[in-house]
Amino acid sequence: MRHFAWLSSVGVSLFLAAACGTRDPQPEYRPTATIKDIMDSTVDPSADFLWDSVATVVTAAGTEERAPRTDEEWINVRRRAIQLIEATNLLQVPGRHVAKPGEKSENPGIELGPEEIETVINQDRATWIKFAHGLHDAVMPALNAIEAKNVQALSDAGEQIDTACENCHLKYWYPNQEESLKAALKKQKEGGQ
Numbered sequence: 001m002r003h004f005a006w007l008s009s010v011g012v013s014l015f016l017a018a019a020c021g022t023r024d025p026q027p028e029y030r031p032t033a034t035i036k037d038i039m040d041s042t043v044d045p046s047a048d049f050l051w052d053s054v055a056t057v058v059t060a061a062g063t064e065e066r067a068p069r070t071d072e073e074w075i076n077v078r079r080r081a082i083q084l085i086e087a088t089n090l091l092q093v094p095g096r097h098v099a100k101p102g103e104k105s106e107n108p109g110i111e112l113g114p115e116e117i118e119t120v121i122n123q124d125r126a127t128w129i130k131f132a133h134g135l136h137d138a139v140m141p142a143l144n145a146i147e148a149k150n151v152q153a154l155s156d157a158g159e160q161i162d163t164a165c166e167n168c169h170l171k172y173w174y175p176n177q178e179e180s181l182k183a184a185l186k187k188q189k190e191g192g193q
């Protein structure tokens with residue numbers, strides 16, 4: 001009986017160790033850069049690299065069909081796809097600001113200011129996450145194309161990526177763009193130009 005009690009207390013301790021001791025610590029992100037910084041340093045240059053990697057370039061010297069050809073070129077384009085895909089997770093890190101304090105919009109009236117953007121994001125983070133996932137999922141066909149070394153599929157994937165950028169920008173960055181354009185056109189018409 002005594003022996004049994006000892007055994008079961010070992011059992012309980014093991015159980016507790018399994019339940020508490022091995023639990024993963026909560027993530028402690030240290031968001032240092034702003035959304036603006038991540039756009040500028042990672043999202044934009046990586047997307048540009050992907051878009052530029054497949055192109056038809058016409059010059060006086062003739063037409064160049066640009067595409068990754070050597071193993072090294074495919075490795076480089078894959079690096080950029082990985083950067084772009086994982087940047088979509090960085091965008092979701094809680095506590096990351098849109099811009100540094102005091103930073104202003106470059107086109108006020110057309111673009112929302114960083115503080116306004118941040119308010120819209122924080123009012124409904126589920127939608128923000130949806131747009132970040134939208135970019136993630138739009139880059140996956142490009143990564144698959146790269147891994148299959150399929151130039152045509154990589155070229156086709158480019159447009160989807162562009163749409164994912166625009167969808168998020170239209171929601172948060174320049175939601176008034178359409179109205180501003182309409183107002184400008186109306187004004188032009190009224191001015192008889």
Ligand code: HEC
Nearest residue numbers: 036039040043044047099114131132135164165168172173
């Ligand atoms: C989940 C939303 C989201 C997605 C997806 C997204 N962006 Fe952005 N982007 C923003 C927001 C918000 C801003 C405005 C931040 C600011 O500049 O104040 C911005 C700003 C930018 C800027 C201006 C940065 C600066 O220095 O002012 C560039 C360039 C940019 N995005 C490029 C891209 C490209 C290219 C893609 C797609 C490959 C993309 N973005 C996808 C949300 C997004």
